[in-house]
Amino acid sequence: MDEDSRAPFTSLRRLATAEQACARCTLYRDATQAVPGEGPSGATFMLIGEQPGDKEDLAGKPFVGPAGRILDQALHDAGIARGDVFVTNAVKHFKHEMRGKRRLHKRPNTYEIDRCRIWLDGERKLVKPAVIIALGVTAARGVTGKAVIITKIRGKTLSLADSTKLFVTVHPSSLLRIEDEDEKHNAYRQFVADLKKAAAAV
Numbered sequence: 247m248d249e250d251s252r253a254p255f256t257s258l259r260r261l262a263t264a265e266q267a268c269a270r271c272t273l274y275r276d277a278t279q280a281v282p283g284e285g286p287s288g289a290t291f292m293l294i295g296e297q298p299g300d301k302e303d304l305a306g307k308p309f310v311g312p313a314g315r316i317l318d319q320a321l322h323d324a325g326i327a328r329g330d331v332f333v334t335n336a337v338k339h340f341k342h343e344m345r346g347k348r349r350l351h352k353r354p355n356t357y358e359i360d361r362c363r364i365w366l367d368g369e370r371k372l373v374k375p376a377v378i379i380a381l382g383v384t385a386a387r388g389v390t391g392k393a394v395i396i397t398k399i400r401g402k403t404l405s406l407a408d409s410t411k412l413f414v415t416v417h418p419s420s421l422l423r424i425e426d427e428d429e430k431h432n433a434y435r436q437f438v439a440d441l442k443k444a445a446a447a448v
């Protein structure tokens with residue numbers, strides 16, 4: 247049976263098992279495993295990243311690498327309890343290219359994001375978060391199915407078709423790439439302010 251036409255998943259565990267068998271695009275071929283979302287099924291907040299990184303691909307868990315550390319700190323600084331958050335990605339397999347022995351991150355394309363939406367939608371149906379926070383353009387495309395320009399919608403309270411509130415902000419790894427310390431500090435403060443705004447919407 248085609249994945250699109252089968253009955254909805256009844257638990258996050260079953261959904262995660264099905265994700266491991268996903269071959270809806272070619273990304274599964276070079277990844278260690280699919281990385282399903284993680285967190286309580288009744289979480290108030292769903293945070294969506296881009297795709298697993300090198301560390302996440304090996305661990306099978308989202309946001310356990312450097313971007314995850316900055317995200318954890320920002321959630322803490324925004325007063326959002328980690329136990330109230332379901333963390334996932336728009337794309338469940340790690341897209342990368344080999345540079346010598348290193349696996350370098352490659353941004354997923356719109357086809358890959360759109361093919362992977364079935365899993366994100368499944369997570370949304372089971373978790374039913376009150377607020378979704380999309381971290382970056384890939385996440386925003388994963389949720390909305392449309393191309394978005396972050397600077398145009400950052401900080402706005404958007405409403406999805408099922409009335410879930412949506413906030414779009416930057417991806418935490420963009421903060422890691424800023425070299426100037428003052429600039430990095432300001433970008434981090436703005437990121438925390440975005441998370442606080444989302445928290446206040448509940």
Ligand code: URA
Pocket residue numbers: 295296297298299302307308309310311313314335419
């Ligand atoms: N970046 C993401 O977008 N997701 C992860 O899980 C890790 C890094």
